[in-house]
Amino acid sequence: MHIKVNGKPVELEYEMTVGEFVQDRALKGMFAIEKNLKIINKEDYSTELLQEGDSIEIVGFVGGG
Amino acid sequence: MNRYLKNNLSKEIQEILQSAKVLICGCGGLGSGVISNLAGLGIGTLGLCDFDKVEITNLNRQFIHKYENIGKFKTESAREWIKSYNPDIEVKTYAEPAKEWMFSEYDIAVDCTDNFKIKFQLNDFALNTDKPLVHAGVQGEQGQVMSIIPHQTSCLRCVLGDNSEETENSGVISPVVNTIAAIESLEVFKLIANKEAALLNKVLFINFKNYSFKTIDFSKNPHCIC
Numbered sequence: 220m221h222i223k224v225n226g227k228p229v230e231l232e233y234e235m236t237v238g239e240f241v242q243d244r245a246l247k248g249m250f251a252i253e254k255n256l257k258i259i260n261k262e263d264y265s266t267e268l269l270q271e272g273d274s275i276e277i278v279g280f281v282g283g284g
Numbered sequence: 285m286n287r288y289l290k291n292n293l294s295k296e297i298q299e300i301l302q303s304a305k306v307l308i309c310g311c312g313g314l315g316s317g318v319i320s321n322l323a324g325l326g327i328g329t330l331g332l333c334d335f336d337k338v339e340i341t342n343l344n345r346q347f348i349h350k351y352e353n354i355g356k357f358k359t360e361s362a363r364e365w366i367k368s369y370n371p372d373i374e375v376k377t378y379a380e381p382a383k384e385w386m387f388s389e390y391d392i393a394v395d396c397t398d399n400f401k402i403k404f405q406l407n408d409f410a411l412n413t414d415k416p417l418v419h420a421g422v423q424g425e426q427g428q429v430m431s432i433i434p435h436q437t438s439c440l441r442c443v444l445g446d447n448s449e450e451t452e453n454s455g456v457i458s459p460v461v462n463t464i465a466a467i468e469s470l471e472v473f474k475l476i477a478n479k480e481a482a483l484l485n486k487v488l489f490i491n492f493k494n495y496s497f498k499t500i501d502f503s504k505n506p507h508c509i510c
């Protein structure tokens with residue numbers, strides 16, 4: 220299955236939820252996930268399924284001042 | 285009022301700024317930029333909250349703190365700068381961690397702190413006291429800004445969930461942090477002068493590497509405590 224992550228093509232070996240994608244990539248720190256230009260609430264990570272052609276943006280927040 | 289002539293604002297708006305009280309949480313990199321911008325605008329009362337003292341490593345970007353003030357509380361050093369620049373501004377200082385009661389005494393708070401644990405705390409103080417908050421973070425070549433009107437627009441927890449893990453901050457160069465501070469100041473101005481802001485229910489992300497400015501919509505999260 221092919222999706223785009225931050226504009227770059229990525230191949231996923233199997234169908235997964237946004238939550239599994241986050242785990243798979245070991246994403247840490249402060250971030251939000253935008254799927255097809257819509258922010259996915261953290262509560263919906265475990266049910267939101269990634270599909271062929273989806274475009275994912277990992278939006279990182281920084282904490283310095 | 286000649287001092288503010290080149291603000292090119294109406295007398296009414298300038299008076300609204302004059303009667304406004306803004307709490308600045310953090311007098312470091314973001315705080316220095318916010319303090320100087322708000323002092324220039326003519327905000328009547330500035331509250332300064334920071335428990336740190338001025339260190340030599342601050343002086344790459346925190347222009348309001350003078351070399352001779354190394355070792356002094358940043359709040360005192362910042363008060364000195366404000367008074368030398370615009371003696372009409374009333375200044376209150378708190379050389380201690382930010383507390384909820386401080387928010388109650390101001391119209392708006394500005395997050396100029398340097399870690400997410402405190403950023404989430406400030407978010408909750410704003411919710412509990414119903415005071416607008418301008419959030420920002422900056423690191424390396426990246427920064428973000430958002431404005432929050434409690435219970436009406438999305439808050440930091442709507443956006444990031446209950447995640448408040450510590451993040452590591454290794455530093456930032458002055459043009460980057462001062463740009464983010466300038467945008468925070470502009471949001472404070474909009475909230476006071478127009479009772480609204482440009483960055484409500486959205487976050488502005490700036491990548492200074494390629495000058496990408498991107499706003500992303502974050503609507504209020506129905507699961508959020510706010």
Ligand SMILES: [Zn+2]
Pocket residue numbers: 438439440441442443505508509510
């Ligand atoms: Zn919220």
